[in-house]
Amino acid sequence: MSGPAVAPHEVWQTLYPPGTFPQGGAGEYDTVYPGTLPDGRQIALPIRELPDSGGTRAVASLIVHQAAFEVEDALTAVMAERLASFAPDVIVAVPSLGITLGQAVARRLGHTRMVALGTTRKFWYDGALSEPSSSISSRGSPKTLYIDPRMLPVLHGRRIAVVDDVVSTGSSFGAVLRLLAKAGLAPVALAVAMAQTERWRDLPELRAPVVSAFATPGLVRAPSGRWTAEATPER
DSSP states (O other), rough: OOSOOGGGTEEEEEEEETTTTOOGGGGOOOEEEEEEEETSSSEEEEEEETTSSSSEEEEOOOOGGGOOHHHHHHHHHHHHHHTTTTOSSSSOTTTTHHHHHHHHHHHHTTTTEEEEBBBSSTTTOOOEEEEEETTTTTTTTTTEEEEOGGGGHHHTTTTTTEEEEESSSSSHHHHHHHHHHHOOOOOOOOEEEEEEEEEGOOOOOOOOEEEEEEEOOOOEEESSSEEEEEEOOOO
């Protein structure tokens, strides 16, 4: 059993009661996989087949700015709670989907502002404070990350936490960390709504803890033709 049917326009819209969908290795899945929050509530995530996998591998997808507000609120509540123990002074948000989350997390932590990275170079930006970036969902459309140099006084000497929507391969996280390092900055923690698979854990630039509202495994095609969670590699 894979849980109730969810239409494509209904994903990310409902906080389902605990146990609505089987979790992890407990079942096979057709079109959605559940993200499960710490209190057991679940979010239906569409399954996206990975390009160049020959139809054998997939991941669960989260697009935060298409989610219901109550789902966004639930995610940012968990993220803020898990970041609170690191006592960050300022949130650095990663564009584009991390900015929505970063604003909400900063507010929940009692901050009066946050600092957003950018992907468009303003004429006053310094090219030395930039870093190329790509992600699992945008391999064919790489972008460049920038720090507004006017924000450096807000960041230097402060406890920084980075907020983004998803970490998967770690490639975009690596770009963020390299960019911050160019500015002489290192975060005390990083927070995401969803930790997708385990591949990001091998990111060489990663020195700070990563917290998430929930985690999802990679998915592989089962003999039935449906999807099932891939085995977690030993570490």
